[in-house]
Amino acid sequence: MSALIEVRDLAVTFGSRQSQVQAVQNVSFDVQQGESFGLVGESGSGKSTVLRAICGLAPTSAGTIKIDGKLLASPRDPAFYAQVQMVFQDPYGSIHPRHTIDRVLSEPLAIHGFKNAEDRIEKALNDVGLGGGFRFRFPHQLSGGQRQRVAIARALILEPQILLLDEPTSALDASIQAEVLNLLDALRIEKGLTYLLVSHDLAVVAHMCERLLVMQHGTRVEELTRTALQGRDATQKYTQQLLVASEGFKAP
Amino acid sequence: MTNMLQVEGLNVSFPSRDGPVRVVRDVTFTLGRERLGIVGESGSGKSQTGRAILGLTPASATVTADKLSFDGIDLRHASAKTWRSLRGPRMSMIMQDPKYSLNPVMTVGRQIVEAYRRRGDATRTDARNRAVAMLEAVQIRDPERVFEAYPHELSGGMGQRAMIAMMLIAEPDLLIADEVTSALDVTVQLDVLRILDGLVRDRGMGLIFISHDLRLVSSFCDRVLVMYAGRVVEEIAARDLHSAQHPYTQGLLNCLPQIDGDSGPLQTLTRDPAWLA
Amino acid sequence: MSDVSTRDWLLSDRPASRRQARLGQAYRTWSQLRRNRLAMVGLGIVVVLILMAIFANVISPYDPIRGGDLRTERLLPPSWAHLMGTDDQARDIFSRIVHGSRLTLMVVALVAIIATPIGLAVGTTAGYFGGWVDVVLMRITDIFLAFPRLILALAFVAALGPGIENAIIAIAITSWPPYARLARAETLQIRDADYIAAIRLQGAGSARIIWGHVVPLCLSSVIVRVTLDMAGIILTAAGLGFLGLGAQPPQPEWGAMIAAGRRFMIDFWWVATMPGIAIFVVSLGFNLLGDGLRDVLDPKGET
Ligand SMILES: Nc1ncnc2c1ncn2[C@@H]1O[C@H](COP(=O)(O)OP(=O)(O)OP(=O)(O)O)[C@@H](O)[C@H]1O
Ligand SMILES: Nc1ncnc2c1ncn2[C@@H]1O[C@H](COP(=O)(O)OP(=O)(O)OP(=O)(O)O)[C@@H](O)[C@H]1O
Ligand SMILES: [Mg+2]
Ligand SMILES: [Mg+2]
Numbered sequence: 001m002s003a004l005i006e007v008r009d010l011a012v013t014f015g016s017r018q019s020q021v022q023a024v025q026n027v028s029f030d031v032q033q034g035e036s037f038g039l040v041g042e043s044g045s046g047k048s049t050v051l052r053a054i055c056g057l058a059p060t061s062a063g064t065i066k067i068d069g070k071l072l073a074s075p076r077d078p079a080f081y082a083q084v085q086m087v088f089q090d091p092y093g094s095i096h097p098r099h100t101i102d103r104v105l106s107e108p109l110a111i112h113g114f115k116n117a118e119d120r121i122e123k124a125l126n127d128v129g130l131g132g133g134f135r136f137r138f139p140h141q142l143s144g145g146q147r148q149r150v151a152i153a154r155a156l157i158l159e160p161q162i163l164l165l166d167e168p169t170s171a172l173d174a175s176i177q178a179e180v181l182n183l184l185d186a187l188r189i190e191k192g193l194t195y196l197l198v199s200h201d202l203a204v205v206a207h208m209c210e211r212l213l214v215m216q217h218g219t220r221v222e223e224l225t226r227t228a229l230q231g232r233d234a235t236q237k238y239t240q241q242l243l244v245a246s247e248g249f250k251a252p
Numbered sequence: 253m254t255n256m257l258q259v260e261g262l263n264v265s266f267p268s269r270d271g272p273v274r275v276v277r278d279v280t281f282t283l284g285r286e287r288l289g290i291v292g293e294s295g296s297g298k299s300q301t302g303r304a305i306l307g308l309t310p311a312s313a314t315v316t317a318d319k320l321s322f323d324g325i326d327l328r329h330a331s332a333k334t335w336r337s338l339r340g341p342r343m344s345m346i347m348q349d350p351k352y353s354l355n356p357v358m359t360v361g362r363q364i365v366e367a368y369r370r371r372g373d374a375t376r377t378d379a380r381n382r383a384v385a386m387l388e389a390v391q392i393r394d395p396e397r398v399f400e401a402y403p404h405e406l407s408g409g410m411g412q413r414a415m416i417a418m419m420l421i422a423e424p425d426l427l428i429a430d431e432v433t434s435a436l437d438v439t440v441q442l443d444v445l446r447i448l449d450g451l452v453r454d455r456g457m458g459l460i461f462i463s464h465d466l467r468l469v470s471s472f473c474d475r476v477l478v479m480y481a482g483r484v485v486e487e488i489a490a491r492d493l494h495s496a497q498h499p500y501t502q503g504l505l506n507c508l509p510q511i512d513g514d515s516g517p518l519q520t521l522t523r524d525p526a527w528l529a
Numbered sequence: 530m531s532d533v534s535t536r537d538w539l540l541s542d543r544p545a546s547r548r549q550a551r552l553g554q555a556y557r558t559w560s561q562l563r564r565n566r567l568a569m570v571g572l573g574i575v576v577v578l579i580l581m582a583i584f585a586n587v588i589s590p591y592d593p594i595r596g597g598d599l600r601t602e603r604l605l606p607p608s609w610a611h612l613m614g615t616d617d618q619a620r621d622i623f624s625r626i627v628h629g630s631r632l633t634l635m636v637v638a639l640v641a642i643i644a645t646p647i648g649l650a651v652g653t654t655a656g657y658f659g660g661w662v663d664v665v666l667m668r669i670t671d672i673f674l675a676f677p678r679l680i681l682a683l684a685f686v687a688a689l690g691p692g693i694e695n696a697i698i699a700i701a702i703t704s705w706p707p708y709a710r711l712a713r714a715e716t717l718q719i720r721d722a723d724y725i726a727a728i729r730l731q732g733a734g735s736a737r738i739i740w741g742h743v744v745p746l747c748l749s750s751v752i753v754r755v756t757l758d759m760a761g762i763i764l765t766a767a768g769l770g771f772l773g774l775g776a777q778p779p780q781p782e783w784g785a786m787i788a789a790g791r792r793f794m795i796d797f798w799w800v801a802t803m804p805g806i807a808i809f810v811v812s813l814g815f816n817l818l819g820d821g822l823r824d825v826l827d828p829k830g831e832t
Contacts, residue, residue, distance in 0.1 A: 014405070019397065043409025043437045044393065057726050081732035089408050089435070092349060094723035098745045100550050107741070108731035133543035136550035144294055154727070167408070170434055173294045173464035175521035178507035182517045200409075200437035207509035207518070217393070230512050245438035246511065248471030249445050356718045404721035 002069050003030035004194050005037075005054070005162065010063035012049050023049045023058070024218045033161075036188060036195040038205035040242070041215030047198040048089060049218075051164045054196075055086055067162070082112060085155035086164040089198075091147035091171055095139045101125075101150050102135045108158050124153040128183060145176030149183070156187065165197040169204060181208060202246045206230060214239045256458050257283040257305070257426060261318035264300050264309060264482075272314070275300050277482040283426070285456040287449070289469035289490060292479030293504065293521070298462045299348060301479070302428040305460075306345050307335055322426065341371045343426040346419045348434075353415060354403040360414045361399030367418045386417040391443045408435040416444060420451070427451070428460045433468065445472050466493065466505055478504075480527055500527055561825045568821020574814025581630040589624035593781045596620040604797045614799040616790065618779075622803050625781035629804070632782045633811060636697055636766045637759050643701035645755055648708025653743050655709070656716025657735065667713065673706040678761075679768055686774040693782065696775040700765050704758060708751050715747040749826035756819030760812030767808055783808050 012024040024046040052058035088094035128149040169177040214221040264276035364383040387395035390413040470493035478486040544550040596619035613622040655666035685699035767784025769775035776782030783804040790801030
């Protein structure tokens with residue numbers, strides 16, 4: 001079986017000739033259809049950049065990205081956006097401050113020429129557990145968790161197969177995090193989605209993902225399965241450090 | 253232990269169409285040279301408590317307190333001049349949302365240098381060296397580059413650390429850290445906590461650590477205040493957090509996913525109206 | 530619907546339709562603006578100006594162009610018959626000022642309609658695309674900015690020929706660069722935001738992003754700036770009129786009226802002073818309104 005997402009030797013370089021930043025180098029991984037795959041690693045290690053590169057928002061300098069066995073065109077074509085969608089790290093920064101939720105959700109439908117916009121918006125809001133009462137609100141009238149739900153609804157409204165989730169819960173408190181994670185889990189089963197999830201919280205990744213890739217300094221450290229993570233069988237030093245650090249602060 | 257900060261009966265309310273909304277209600281606590289955690293769900297008034305202490309409440313809100321004093325100075329009637337001498341050099345706050353708090357069109361380095369120079373008459377090169385050293389101390393791998401970078405060129409966690417560097421460089425006596433580690437991976441989180449810990453131990457800084465990460469708070473802080481709907485519902489020694497009495501605190505703890513947990517749905521919090529009483 | 534329920538409907542936390550959400554937002558902005566006394570004074574002045582322009586024929590007691598008896602009614606001081614006195618052509622100054630408000634309003638409106646879109650389009654495009662597009666557009670803007678406004682307007686009018694229409698075009702052409710600058714600066718802050726990346730990910734093209742997502746965020750600060758600039762525009766128009774390059778006699782343009790009254794300044798103060806006061810009051814009105822709008826519309830104020 002060939003993988004749904006296939007990333008090979010990906011490298012991303014930002015900046016001009018004088019000051020170059022190698023944000024990602026030599027990263028390869030596969031994600032199977034219906035799977036949930038985690039990316040964890042140091043802050044600044046290029047996790048968000050990998051997701052952005054898949055979406056064509058970051059400049060790839062080497063390597064290939066295939067979806068469904070096909071190389072991605074650059075710039076991405078409209079069919080791509082209907083297949084792959086992303087939820088951003090910061091729920092406060094990812095929704096236009098002057099647009100109502102209704103506008104946020106109807107715009108992608110208008111771009112892709114969907115007919116039954118009304119029904120789809122209602123359904124998308126219901127799917128993420130926001131009733132119709134939220135439809136015409138502005139983002140400043142929503143809490144962080146509600147905004148993140150809107151962001152998820154926006155990503156789902158084009159009925160993509162693949163959802164790229166960039167720290168979907170790091171800005172949320174424990175109770176709302178639990179709600180959003182449960183929601184994502186339920187949606188994955190219901191719609192047969194494939195997730196690529198970035199998180200720095202190993203517990204979240206262990207809860208959500210079957211496999212995960214650990215990154216540091218823009219390169220891969222190692223790939224683990226959930227069972228290996230739970231059994232603390234990491235072969236690399238950095239992963240072991242992560243596992244120790246997850247237990248909390250210890251005074252020196 | 254001397255109490256550097258005393259807060260008694262702190263109330264913050266915002267006007268609204270249906271009368272004032274009290275977002276902080278009768279909060280009372282004291283802080284010495286220690287690490288005090290404030291936890292609670294989103295909207296429970298953690299940030300507004302911190303802001304009220306620093307006099308940074310939005311102008312539309314009203315703040316009342318029976319007592320609010322820092323190092324013997326009554327903050328309730330402090331003049332603009334007093335505030336200027338306090339904020340920055342003596343007490344400061346690392347705000348939530350670093351991307352909002354950093355100026356998007358000014359390089360990170362310049363913002364840190366300005367924060368440093370505001371506190372005394374440091375020379376330009378001196379301030380620059382201090383700023384780069386500070387960025388290095390918060391585990392930024394490439395401090396020279398980050399110094400010259402604009403906020404949008406940084407990852408979420410780097411922005412947050414730049415913000416931390418900017419506040420710590422002034423070496424305040426009281427620091428309010430509002431969700432400073434939420435975008436950081438666990439190892440860097442610990443590095444930042446180690447810096448804060450060092451400042452509390454060696455310089456006797458007082459730290460108020462606002463966070464929704466209960467695991468982190470219970471392992472890092474000395475005492476914890478649990479807030480719900482603007483009230484402190486429980487005050488508890490941090491190491492006893494796991495045996496907390498209040499159902500709300502227990503609920504929050506049970507929501508957390510575990511590395512070893514199964515992948516079934518997580519527990520969610522059912523709120524009891526009785527908690528408001 | 531009674532007053533109370535209309536208000537509740539507008540302020541509802543759960544609007545039920547697009548229209549309700551939008552009206553609610555507008556109402557909130559309005560009630561915030563209403564709390565600012567000075568802004569309301571400014572708004573009052575602007576409204577009076579508009580009413581004056583609409584009902585000029587009804588308000589003005591005399592004909593603004595044809596004067597009275599040249600032997601007995603020249604240069605009369607203010608009195609009940611002539612509220613602001615008469616000028617050297619025996620024309621009632623009050624009537625001329627009332628009619629002049631039409632010209633002033635036309636200048637203000639046309640300049641706003643021409644200059645704002647140009648400035649917004651140039652600034653947001655330059656800011657959004659960056660790179661060479663930015664360089665080219667901003668250098669052009671700089672060229673316009675480098676000349677003092679009145680001088681550049683003078684050059685245009687000299688080339689196009691004097692007259693109020695040409696004066697308006699000249700002022701509009703010279704007043705967009707600051708708006709372009711402002712719009713570009715705002716766009717630079719916006720364009721890397723996640724919500725722009727998000728809409729790009731939904732497959733939106735550049736035109737849709739600039740128009741639907743970037744412009745609305747720049748618009749409020751540009752509107753504030755335009756309102757604050759109105760005073761300057763009125764003064765530039767008056768300056769051109771004063772120099773004889775704007776409205777041509779006998780049109781009742783305020784600047785031209787000051788110019789005409791200048792000869793009698795010492796003995797007959799009211800001839801130049803009355804239009805001067807009119808210019809002052811209207812400029813002040815726009816300034817106060819602009820300041821109030823800034824407090825209300827500034828997107829940084831709300832999250
Ligand atoms: N637009 C840009 N210009 C220059 N450098 C950039 C840009 N965007 C990201 N970078 C750099 O790329 C590197 C990786 O950033 P990225 O956002 O992918 O990190 P991350 O792993 O998501 O970290 P975090 O967990 O903190 O969000 C960082 O060093 C960052 O400074
Ligand atoms: N400017 C404002 N106007 C009106 N209400 C406000 C304003 N700022 C905050 N609030 C309200 O005050 C309450 C407490 O807010 P606060 O920011 O202290 O929450 P928090 O505990 O820090 O939550 P989080 O974990 O999400 O940061 C919230 O219900 C919020 O809606
Ligand atoms: Mg990131
Ligand atoms: Mg907060």
